Amino acid sequence: MTDFPWPAGAATGVGSLPGADIAEAQRMVFGELPDLPHLAELPERGPGADLIGRGAGFLVELSVQLYAARWQVAPRPGRDIRRTADLLERDLDQLAEQGDGFAGTLKLQSAGPWTLAANLELPIGGRMLRDPGAVRDLTASLAEGLRRHVDDVRKRLPQASLLLQLDEPSLPEVMAGHVPTESGLGAYRAVDGPDAATGLRTVVEIVGVPVVVHCCAPGVPLGVVRDAGAAAVSFDLSLLTDLDPLGEAIEAGLGLFAGAAPTTPAGDRPPDYKQIAERVSSLWGRLGFPAERLSRQVVVTPACGLAGSGERRARALLKACREAGRSLAEA
Secondary structure: OOOOOOOOOOEOOOOEOOOOOHHHHHHHHHHHOOOOOEOOEOHHHOOOOOHHHHHHOOOOOOEEEEEOOEEEEEOOOOHHHHHHHHHHHHHHHHHHHHOOOOOOEEEEEEEOHHHHHHHOEOOOOOEHHHOHHHHHHHHHHHHHHHHHHHHHHHHHOOOOEEEEEEEOOOHHHHHHOOOEOOOOOOEOOOOOHHHHHHHHHHHHHHHOOOEEEEOOOOOOOHHHHHHOOOOEEEEEHHHOOOHHHHHHHHHOOOEEEEEEEOOOOOOOOOOOHHHHHHHHHHHHHHHOOOHHHHHHHEEEEEOOOOOOOOHHHHHHHHHHHHHHHHHHHHO
C-alpha cells in the first residue's frame, strides 16, 4: 500500500477559522489537531485574508489590487498587496511560536491556479480565465510563490513535514464553462480535463511537497486531481453522488481528506465523533476496500471551512474530527 505523507488516524481542518486573533486560532489548531495541524486562515480580518487575496499574495512578479471590491491585476505592488503580505507574516510568526519544536506533519493552504484565474480580473476587464497565456503566467507565478512559501515555513519549523492544500472551489465551473463573463450574458470557454490537470500539475511538480486538492463544490473532477499528481483529494462527503470515480481514485492510491463533520449548526448539540467515524467507515465499506487501509488512506475533516462558525462550535468540530480519526485507527 502507498506510504501516505500523514499519520494514521489523522484529522485536520480545511483552513479557515472564525475570528481575527491569529494567536488564539493557531493555539486551537495545535491543541485540537496535534496529529495534522494546519496554518489557520482568518478571513474575518478582511481583504488580504480572504481566499482570493491571500492566494494572490503568493504570486511572484504579478501584483494585484482591490478595485471596486474585486481583486485585479495591477501594474505594480501597492498597499493592498503589502497588507496581504503583512497578514501572512503575522500568521507565520504565530505558526513558528505556537509550533516551536513541532516535528509532525503540517498542512498549508492556498487558492489554486484555476480558482485564481476565475476570480482575478485583468486590467482591461474580464477575468484572467479569458486569456490562456495569462493563465499560464499566473500558474507559473503561483507555483514559484508557493515554493518560496514552503521554503519559508521549513526555515521556521525545520523539523516539520509539510503538505500543501490547493483550494479549488471554482474548478468544476471552470471545466463546465459556467464562469460568467463580466456582463453576465455569457460564460468563458470550458477548460478540458487535460488542460485543467496540466495547470494543477505545474504547481504540484514545483512546490516540493505533497499536494492535496480541496474542492467544496459539487462535481469534484477526481480524474483531473489524479492526473495532476496530487497526493489526496479533499471534499464534502455530502456532495458525493457517484461512488465509482472515488473508488477508482482510491484504488489508484489517491488519499481522501473526508469532509465528514457537518459545519452547519445542528441546534446546540455538540458534534458526535462516533457519528462522524461511522459516516467515514460506512462509505469505506460501500467502496469495498479492506478496513485496515482506511486509517492510513483517509484523513477526517470538517465538511468545509469554519469561518462562519463560532469559536466554541469550531473547537468542538475539530475535537470531534480528531476523536473520529483516532477511533477509526483503533477499530
